[in-house]
Amino acid sequence: MARPSKREEIARAALQRFHAQGFHATGIADITTAAGVPKGSFYNHFSSKEESAAEAIGRYGESRRFDMLTAPGRPPLQRLRAHFEHLGAETVESGYAQGCLMGNLSAEVGDHNDELRGALRDGFATWAGHIRQVLAEAREAGDIAPGLDIAATSLFLLSAWEGTLLTARAEKSYAPFEAFFRTVFEVVLR
Amino acid sequence: MARPSKREEIARAALQRFHAQGFHATGIADITTAAGVPKGSFYNHFSSKEESAAEAIGRYGESRRFDMLTAPGRPPLQRLRAHFEHLGAETVESGYAQGCLMGNLSAEVGDHNDELRGALRDGFATWAGHIRQVLAEAREAGDIAPGLDIAATSLFLLSAWEGTLLTARAEKSYAPFEAFFRTVFEVVLR
Incomplete structure (x- = not known):
């Protein structure tokens, strides 16, 4: 099975961190650390924390x-x-x-x-x-x-x-x- | 009517800010600014943000x-x-x-x-x-x-x-x- 893309890893980590900590307590660095990617790479895939949280809500709904x-x-x-x-x-x-x-x-x-x-x-x-x-x-x-x-x-x-x-x-x-x-x-x- | 004490003003402002913004988004400075008191005075009356939030919950319940x-x-x-x-x-x-x-x-x-x-x-x-x-x-x-x-x-x-x-x-x-x-x-x- 192919390794998940970096974007996918960030999206999964964002869902996990927002669920565990909430929105304000979760920083971009929490998400990228959990995803195992450099902090700067977040903004290659998401324009804002809000955008990644909106995607996390959609993914969560599917679960x-x-x-x-x-x-x-x-x-x-x-x-x-x-x-x-x-x-x-x-x-x-x-x-x-x-x-x-x-x-x-x-x-x-x-x-x-x-x-x-x-x-x-x-x-x-x-x-x-x-x-x-x-x-x-x-x-x-x-x-x-x-x-x-x-x-x-x-x-x-x-x-x-x-x-x-x-x-x-x-x-x-x-x-x-x-x-x-x-x-x-x-x-x-x- | 007597002016509310500084502690009372801080407690009221804390309830108002926690209700409007939530816990993590509210800083001590938000509370003291809303109360119109110096930031340092917060810790003369409350040992932590958690303590003031617990009191805010009690006050809110009474309302x-x-x-x-x-x-x-x-x-x-x-x-x-x-x-x-x-x-x-x-x-x-x-x-x-x-x-x-x-x-x-x-x-x-x-x-x-x-x-x-x-x-x-x-x-x-x-x-x-x-x-x-x-x-x-x-x-x-x-x-x-x-x-x-x-x-x-x-x-x-x-x-x-x-x-x-x-x-x-x-x-x-x-x-x-x-x-x-x-x-x-x-x-x-x-």
């Missing part, structure tokens, strides 16, 4: 396992639950140190920079669209109340998920995840 | 209008709705630039520093406790399903609220608030 939501063989609500359980395990396994890059950057810099905000908005819209599709299938299968507003519910579930990551990290506790799964699957989607 | 949740004269669920509507208006009126200081710092530094995390954990626990009390009253009044797990639901509602602020700011849109109010009051607490 959110939307395939778990569409994979055939399981009922829609089981797929939705498995999707969130998979993502929650990432945070639990990191000792509650890692949340969602998209949620983190929304909180830290979402409203300071239009390029980043655009990437966050697009990432959330894509994610909510996948959840909405699962809810449409669940409604079709008679698994949820026929009158449930699936557009509002999909957006709400995504917001609730992002907030659950915040409170679970502040508490270093699984209780917010438990409350999420219990309320979403036993109350909202009953 | 969350928990009194709206307990004020007599309105049914419990109306009080809960008014509480969130009041807080949501802060974000809308700021042009979606301001979220919740507690949510923001959970995302940015909650897992990097035990002092800050402790303040966030305590702040969320206090808030969830107030919501739980309202839900207990609502159950007593027969306004929600008798079998609803009010401990899990209060924690879930707080998480969902924090996440709603994140997605509303990323989208600069009221849609996530609308989805919150619709799902919480027409589905979860029906």
